Amino acid sequence: MKNLIKRVLEFRDQRDWKQFHTPENLAKSIVIEAGELLENFQWNTEYNENNVHDELADIMNYCILMADALDVDIVDIMYKKIDKNEKKYPVNKAKGNSKKYTEL
Amino acid sequence: MKNLIKRVLEFRDQRDWKQFHTPENLAKSIVIEAGELLENFQWNTEYNENNVHDELADIMNYCILMADALDVDIVDIMYKKIDKNEKKYPVNKAKGNSKKYTEL
Amino acid sequence: MKNLIKRVLEFRDQRDWKQFHTPENLAKSIVIEAGELLENFQWNTEYNENNVHDELADIMNYCILMADALDVDIVDIMYKKIDKNEKKYPVNKAKGNSKKYTEL
Amino acid sequence: MKNLIKRVLEFRDQRDWKQFHTPENLAKSIVIEAGELLENFQWNTEYNENNVHDELADIMNYCILMADALDVDIVDIMYKKIDKNEKKYPVNKAKGNSKKYTEL
Numbered sequence: 001m002k003n004l005i006k007r008v009l010e011f012r013d014q015r016d017w018k019q020f021h022t023p024e025n026l027a028k029s030i031v032i033e034a035g036e037l038l039e040n041f042q043w044n045t046e047y048n049e050n051n052v053h054d055e056l057a058d059i060m061n062y063c064i065l066m067a068d069a070l071d072v073d074i075v076d077i078m079y080k081k082i083d084k085n086e087k088k089y090p091v092n093k094a095k096g097n098s099k100k101y102t103e104l
Numbered sequence: 105m106k107n108l109i110k111r112v113l114e115f116r117d118q119r120d121w122k123q124f125h126t127p128e129n130l131a132k133s134i135v136i137e138a139g140e141l142l143e144n145f146q147w148n149t150e151y152n153e154n155n156v157h158d159e160l161a162d163i164m165n166y167c168i169l170m171a172d173a174l175d176v177d178i179v180d181i182m183y184k185k186i187d188k189n190e191k192k193y194p195v196n197k198a199k200g201n202s203k204k205y206t207e208l
Numbered sequence: 209m210k211n212l213i214k215r216v217l218e219f220r221d222q223r224d225w226k227q228f229h230t231p232e233n234l235a236k237s238i239v240i241e242a243g244e245l246l247e248n249f250q251w252n253t254e255y256n257e258n259n260v261h262d263e264l265a266d267i268m269n270y271c272i273l274m275a276d277a278l279d280v281d282i283v284d285i286m287y288k289k290i291d292k293n294e295k296k297y298p299v300n301k302a303k304g305n306s307k308k309y310t311e312l
Numbered sequence: 313m314k315n316l317i318k319r320v321l322e323f324r325d326q327r328d329w330k331q332f333h334t335p336e337n338l339a340k341s342i343v344i345e346a347g348e349l350l351e352n353f354q355w356n357t358e359y360n361e362n363n364v365h366d367e368l369a370d371i372m373n374y375c376i377l378m379a380d381a382l383d384v385d386i387v388d389i390m391y392k393k394i395d396k397n398e399k400k401y402p403v404n405k406a407k408g409n410s411k412k413y414t415e416l
Contacts, residue, residue, distance in 0.1 A: 001105035004179055011186055015193060016200040020251050023156065024145040028250050030163060031142050031343055034135035035243025041128040042236050043228050043410035049174070052127065056170055057185035059134060060178065063164050072157055074164065075108055081161035082115055089119060096120040098355035124355050132354050135239055139347025146340050147306035147332050202251035209313035212387055219394055223401060224408040231364065232353040238371060239350050242343035249336040260335065261384055265393035267342060268375050268386065274368055278361070282372065283316055289369035290323055297327060304328040 001075060008064045026066040033058040105179060112168045130170040137162040209283060216272045234274040241266040313387060320376045338378040345370040 012018055037055035040047035067074035088101040097104070116122060141159035144151035171178035192205040201208070220226055245263035248255040275282035296309040305312065324330060349367035352359035379386035400413040409416070 001108075001179070004105075004182055007183070007186055011189065014195050015198045017198075017202070019200075020202045022149070023151065024149050025251060027138075027142045027145050028246055028340065031135065031138035031347075032243045032247050032250060034131075034138040034163075035240045035343075038131045038135050038236055039240050041131050042240060043233060045126070045128055047127065052174065053176055053181040054185055054188070056167060056174075056178075057182045059138075059163065060167050060182055061185065063160060063167070066160055070153070070156065070160075074160075075105070077157040078108055078161045078164055079111070081158055081165065082111060084158070085115065091118050094119045094121075096123075098121070098124045129355055132236065132350055135243075136347045136351050136354060139239075139344045142340055143344050146344060147337060209316075209387070212313075212390060215391070215394055219397065222403050223406045225406075225410070227408075228410045230357070231359065232357055235346075235350045235353050239343065239346035242339075242346040242371075246339045246343050249339050253334070253336050255335065257382070260382065261389040262393055262396070264375060264378055264382075264386075265390045267346075267371065268390055269393065271368060271372050271375070278364065278368075280365060282368075283313070285365040286316060286369045286372055287319070289366055289373065290319060292366070293323065299326050302327045302329075304331075306329070306332045 005064055005068075005074070008061055009068060012065060021065055021069050023066060023069050026062055026069055029062045030059055030066065033062060109168055109172075109178070112165055113172060116169060125169055125173050127170060127173050130166055130173055133166045134163055134170065137166060213272055213276075213282070216269055217276060220273060229273055229277050231274060231277050234270055234277055237270045238267055238274065241270060317376055317380075317386070320373055321380060324377060333377055333381050335378060335381050338374055338381055341374045342371060342378065345374060 012021065033055060037052065037059065040052050040055070064074060067077070089104070093104045094101075116125065137159060141156065141163060144156050144159070168178060171181070193208070197208045198205075220229065241263060245260065245267065248260050248263070272282060275285070297312070301312045302309075324333065345367060349364065349371060352364050352367070376386060379389070401416070405416045406413075
């Protein structure tokens, strides 16, 4: 992961793009790419594999850039969120159930 | 990263949620969470840090689940995409420029 | 509005597209188009006017199709929602304030 | 439609909200609401009707506000877009077919 993050930031810095990467602009970018990912599933589920992989990678890429812009460790905030989710979705209530925690 | 992915999949499997995690449902989930992230920046840039971290983690979480559902290595598809982006955005054309590659 | 709705549904029926227009598929379509609209504002506010108009029209178009798929009158649900919003955002609390009703 | 638009703008002006309604902020708002609409269809199609109507109305509401912020007639841009779509999706090619015009 460290090498991947380094590569993502290097790519950005070589292009002098940090100036555009405010948290707000990156939040917009993530939702824009997420829409493009969803477009593969708009009318049916016969998606193009390579395109789906590319769009998924684009989203991850912007997530890594956003963590950097926010000055947080992305792995760290993910572990913290999983800990929170453990409490929101206790196994005995959530097992086999797709309901939101507010409705469990 | 391996440990993190393991933890994400474990959380899912303990709840027997794989049945809901089709690529299509995960693509929807990513865009839904991305909208929630963007909500922090809807009217101004005075965002709540913890909330932004949580939403970003949710998106990453679904990305990892999606890579698993697609049976691809998430780090692998990211490196491949960066290689593609190197060609789409050559440093000499893209430096300091936020234009899309189709307009460079 | 009646003529516009008639035109939108006629366009759909001439192409025999109603079969694809489940509420779920239309909800996906709206968010996909909304992402395309937002792309005009991704890095700055120098948007292309015609493109913005087109994307906005695409969203409205899918909204009209969705109301038809849900078998509701779109103007009717809008008036009802404005009435709800009157209660959520009383003038004396909301005036000049962009906060969400939960924080007013 | 004229009465509805008048009502939407009146609601905004009573709250002095025009100052927040830049095209960019409204584009963000539309995609945020579109994500909330899609949340009703995240894991299955057993959606809550009232909630779906409300979210759809929210999107339409922001579309009307956006047309006003852009100083265009929303009905006018919709007719123009349908005319464009007529050319992109000729009946003989598009009938019964959900493919994008670039693939027809």
